[in-house]
Amino acid sequence: MDGSRRQFLAAAGAGLASLAGCTAPEGDPSVAGLDAPDDQPFAELYEAASPSVVRLRVYDSRGVLAEGSGWLYDDGVLVTNAHVVAGGETVRAQFANGDWVTAELLGSDPYSDLAALAVEPPMDATPLPLLDEQPRVGTRVAAAGAPLGLEGSLTTGVVSGVNRTISSVRNFTISGAIQTDAAVNPGNSGGPLLTLEGTVAGVITQAGGENIGFAVSSALTERVIPELVETGSYQHSYLGVRILPVTPLLADANGLDDARGVYLAAVPAGSPADGVLQGGTETVSVGGSPQPTGGDVIVALDGTTIDTTGQLGTYLALETSPGDTVGVTVIRDGEEQTVEVTLGTRPDPR
Template identity: 80%
Template sequence: MDYSRRRFLTAAGAGIAALSGCSAPEGDAEFHGEQPFADLYEAVSPSVVRLRVYDDRGPLGEGSGWLFDDGVLVTNAHVVTDADTVRAQFANGDWAEAEILGSDPYSDLAALSVDPPVDADPLPLLDEQPAVGTRVAVVGAPLGLAGSLTSGVVSGVNRTISSIQNFTISGAVQTDAAVNPGNSGGPLLTLDGDVAGVVTQAGAENVGFAISAALTERVIPELVERGSYEHSYLGVRIRPVTPLLAAANGLDEARGVYVSAVPEGSPADGALQGGSGSVTVEGSPQPTGGDVIVALDGTRIDTTGQLGTYLALETSPGDTVAVTVRREGERRTVGVTLGTRPEPQ
């Protein structure tokens, strides 16, 4: 974003901090004027679009998108699934036909090529996970109402969600800003004008989710260049370690990721060990005998979400990772060369 579109927000933030005799919070310092969301909307709205999607029989639906790079729009994969034609409406009312460059169902991200107006600048991605409580806004076209803004805070981070197409996405950002049909693919923005995530769905009232900026930064350039994205694949079936599962397997704490099965021929076949039995704890059958993953490459892994996030953001197919497990009461580390996640069936 150019300086002219940021400077009034910088000045507003500096002024309010000086008047109060304190510093503005880090990450929210530029946008503390009397109308921070109005200022934000004025700055970013030329870069946010309403999308209409068609196949050869007529309209399929609507969504939102935003300018990631010169001539490149980001939206959700589920917005453009089965599309033959995609049209983008910019804030000035102009419509432009957009070409799908690539789409990735596993991250629910898609990249489109478009000829934007001269006043539409790419929006920068936030370079770290936002803190819970960070003020944010969703800009897009809920219910087809172009040029809409809703506001709230980041109400959770590192969430593991199920996408509209029923694929697991790790590291998602949770917000209480209103998210409705049509917001899909639009930006979740901090008051600095940085994209904290790509809105993907509403979970319930006052609970919405966005694909993290970090995953977006990895996936979109590959979609632009190659039309697809290859995800790392460990090749195991997993489940969280609950207190009952920990008791069944003689673990002293309920943390880590339990390997319930290792399919034959998967990347982990021969390296990791799946469950082999079952015992009943407090009336509940619990699997036994499987490895419990507690670290990858020395990074502590406590949950299935942390496992998914590490694989998504820190590895690529072909990498060999050091997997530390608890097996038969002992801690050991084995190497697994990651594969490529198979195409969805």
Template identity: 50%
Template sequence: MPSRREFLAAVGAAGAAGAAGCVRIGGRTGSGAPVSGADVDDSATAAVYDRVVPSVVGVRVYDDSGPLANGSGFVTDDGVVTNQHVVAGASRVKLRFHGNVWRDADVVGTDAYSDLAVLSPADRPASATPLGWVDTSPEPPVGTDVLAIGTPYGYDGSASSGVISGVDRLLPGPNDFQIADAVQTDAALNPGNSGGPLVTMAGSVAGVVNSAGGENIGFAISAALAKRVVPALAADGDYDHSYMGVRLLEVSPTVAAAYGLEDVGGVVVTQVADGGPSAGVLRGSDGTDVVDGVRVPTGGDVIVGMAGRDVETQADLSNVLALRTSPGETIPVRVRRSDAATTVDLTLGARPEP
């Protein structure tokens, strides 16, 4: 993985096509117009902005050599939420509240696997009232209008509008793990937006802005995942994610042909970690086959259900693990094994530290 400084240098140069993460101090700040994806003069949209912006903060991070990076955050009942990558390596953190009010803050807890962090500000301004999370039963559907509010390039109180353009996305995480259940949006996201809220027109947080993937596409950590992780970070300083100890391959048409499956769907176990939770419970691949010029690992269990939920894609499996299970819990896993259907009981572990 790149170093912290390599990552910050990359996103500072990437613009809209790079990670929204942080912007390097000394970059594009203090001149030009604030970044905005769409006009916000509609009365309803402007009212949402006016209600939410006092609870949105700029996050300035320092290391022992001085100013390091800028990001965004917002006030919740558990403290100020931002991204883990915004505050990673920080020796000091300062928060810029609306109206240019500055406060020191302590890092209470961080979780690299969800890219979330909780900060505790000193003497929070009274106007910075906690924002609430959206109702996640069900979560807001694709097409829901949203605003991303934050400090791109250090510009305080910037807003961009758009819609939720996708759900159940998987984002890259450390140690080859993925962040489950991410929200996709077409609201403009830029360096410095990371950690800020993606809010609905009701003013509720639908996600914690994480990154920009390209033109008209960006991502946020879902409210459903944040509602599990953030309270634990505030209370204990960390969060344990469920862990199976396997490598997986989604069933594509090529994989289905290699396994003799009539339908595309499910996830193949290609490898089981020695001594991991799945050792002796699930079976990994023990051979290969070539289909249409593609070498496919064969012989592994095909997971088609877990914890009472169907598994059609790797996103389905990741969502079940992230949102519906906890380490130490024993769950039923439905698999196809040697052309027969069976169910095994799997006791989940906790992911190793990144």
């Protein structure tokens, strides 16, 4: 990384903030609302970050199996999506200078759709830092990678939503995902969603529709990737319950004051919650719609309010580990009480 690139990644945020508050002097030819020639934050971002973003090509015995993107997380470690490298025998990475190098799979986690690869990067490729807090909705971001195999691409937008619960390409639930309107296409998978400061807000994982893309959060990435590098796998906390969101109709059926919390539809035998938490037992009709009743409604974990299924998943993913004992506050038979559950390990998806 040369001196100018270091200076950009360290100081771009402050510089952009000051530019945003400036007014053009009289006689300035720039048009209001458009960037002046010397105010091109996305161009500067691309120049600074592109040496650390790669195009990936994955091969099996029949030839090219998949293509995707990745980025340099640490010295010699690339991050991408698990679904990009799944089933591959050989992975090659193309850096911004055009060179192709062989990458070795260190580990992958289908539940978070993250994978770590070992690689020898060129001298100008340096690790991209992870954002250390959740981005605000409206934060300007850019998706870098190789959509449709077009290496060195950058699309721009904003953070459209946070704390999204999405289904991965393999139909596993990922909590705390980042939503963006930056264009995301096949081949972007595994690339970084970058802030203007050059930090990674998330790992692009899929498109959800027109102007809707999703990224695995930086917080989950920071938990998973070091374990993949060290051990080749990652163990997720497991409560072992089947859940439903609390809708107004479900709240009416269960005598709840508010439509908030997470309803336990079932507690399978042998799960960590078996014998501690209570699943639904009956069904009643509310306004002509069948609604389950009799199950616990989770409203807090270790004192942290849980209003939605997404909040439950995010707390378990980011704040707990297998073997932890958590205090689960539930509404049961109209009364609030707290019980303790020792978390297990999420079963092997195979």
